[in-house]
Amino acid sequence: MGIKLPGFIQRFWKWFRKPSHFAIGSILTVGIVMGIVFWGGFNTAMEMSNQEDFCISCHEMENNVYQEYVGTIHYNNRSGVRATCPDCHVPKEWVPKMVRKIQASKELYAKAFGIVDTPKKFEEHRFEMASREWERMKANDSQECRNCHNFEYMDLTTQKPVASKIHNEAEDEGKTCIDCHKGIAHQLPKDHKIEKAI
Amino acid sequence: MKGKFVVSALLAVCVSAAAFAEVTSLRGDQGIGEGNEVVAIKQVPKKQDRLALDYVNQPPLIPHSTDQVQLNPSNNGCLECHDVDKYRKSGAPRVSPTHYMDSDNKVLGDVAPRRYFCLQCHVTQVDATPLVENTFQPAGKFGQ
Numbered sequence: 001m002g003i004k005l006p007g008f009i010q011r012f013w014k015w016f017r018k019p020s021h022f023a024i025g026s027i028l029t030v031g032i033v034m035g036i037v038f039w040g041g042f043n044t045a046m047e048m049s050n051q052e053d054f055c056i057s058c059h060e061m062e063n064n065v066y067q068e069y070v071g072t073i074h075y076n077n078r079s080g081v082r083a084t085c086p087d088c089h090v091p092k093e094w095v096p097k098m099v100r101k102i103q104a105s106k107e108l109y110a111k112a113f114g115i116v117d118t119p120k121k122f123e124e125h126r127f128e129m130a131s132r133e134w135e136r137m138k139a140n141d142s143q144e145c146r147n148c149h150n151f152e153y154m155d156l157t158t159q160k161p162v163a164s165k166i167h168n169e170a171e172d173e174g175k176t177c178i179d180c181h182k183g184i185a186h187q188l189p190k191d192h193k194i195e196k197a198i
Numbered sequence: 199m200k201g202k203f204v205v206s207a208l209l210a211v212c213v214s215a216a217a218f219a220e221v222t223s224l225r226g227d228q229g230i231g232e233g234n235e236v237v238a239i240k241q242v243p244k245k246q247d248r249l250a251l252d253y254v255n256q257p258p259l260i261p262h263s264t265d266q267v268q269l270n271p272s273n274n275g276c277l278e279c280h281d282v283d284k285y286r287k288s289g290a291p292r293v294s295p296t297h298y299m300d301s302d303n304k305v306l307g308d309v310a311p312r313r314y315f316c317l318q319c320h321v322t323q324v325d326a327t328p329l330v331e332n333t334f335q336p337a338g339k340f341g342q
Contacts, residue, residue, distance in 0.1 A: 072266060073265075073266055161289070162279075162288050162289050162290070165289075166287070166288070183268055183273065183275075184266070187268065187270070187272070187273075188268060188272060188273040189272065190271070190272035191272065194273070196278060198278060198279070198284065198287065198288065
């Protein structure tokens with residue numbers, strides 16, 4: 001070992017490697033309990049950060065995209081099932097969820113520096129922001145849509161004839177929800193040609 | 199004397215009745231403490247066939263709900279199915295060629311700005327009876 005580490009690291013390493021005088025049982029018990037507490041605490045914190053109020057508090061959305069969403073079927077409908085922000089914008093699987101959460105922290109920077117804090121600024125950035133989300137959904141095969149709307153579970157015969165026909169084709173062509181269903185919960189960007197597969 | 203009394207009593211009744219009639223509020227014949235009667239929102243039927251035209255050049259009625267369609271200066275959700283390049287796939291009625299003409303009758307490549315807001319002329323037909331009686335009779339083949 002050619003590299004000489006600083007003294008405190010060496011001391012810590014020695015202490016870390018030294019067998020303790022505690023019983024293996026106590027070490028295991030403490031370890032397991034701490035593991036449960038930390039893991040549970042981490043997940044609880046994660047759940048807390050997936051609540052609508054929490055989203056609104058740090059992402060620039062309360063006066064624009066949130067207001068738009070409130071009028072749509074995903075917020076207000078006859079059966080009372082509601083898809084809140086994370087249902088569409090945060091993946092359910094653990095690793096993609098962490099990746100998404102870290103990526104989304106970039107938006108906190110935008111909030112702090114007021115990059116999209118006026119309606120005009122928001123509209124100027126809307127296409128860029130929307131495109132990013134569309135690309136993300138395309139890349140994961142609209143996973144968040146499919147958590148509720150599964151192609152395989154859809155009864156195409158009870159859909160409107162057009163919907164049934166186009167869904168059938170879309171399934172065969174391997175299309176994904178977001179290819180057509182853009183702007184269902186928020187306004188579409190201005191002055192841009194929005195490509196929809198239909 | 200007795201006649202005078204009767205007349206004045208009758209007059210008093212008439213005047214007070216008239217006064218009472220005058221204070222009917224804009225809400226109609228409802229007590230101040232009572233809530234307004236809320237008329238149920240009319241529903242668009244789930245399945246509705248295309249509706250017949252009642253006269254020539256009538257803007258066809260919309261037989262489906264348009265609640266979730268984005269129709270604003272930045273986007274026209276109607277054209278996603280009804281535009282010339284989409285109607286064959288969607289099976290929706292095609293936008294009439296007149297809608298591509300500007301005020302000088304020049305044909306444009308897109309729906310003319312003056313025809314852009316579909317819901318200005320085309321309205322959704324809800325499941326409702328007419329509010330007022332109407333004796334209009336469509337002529338000839340119209341209305342069938």
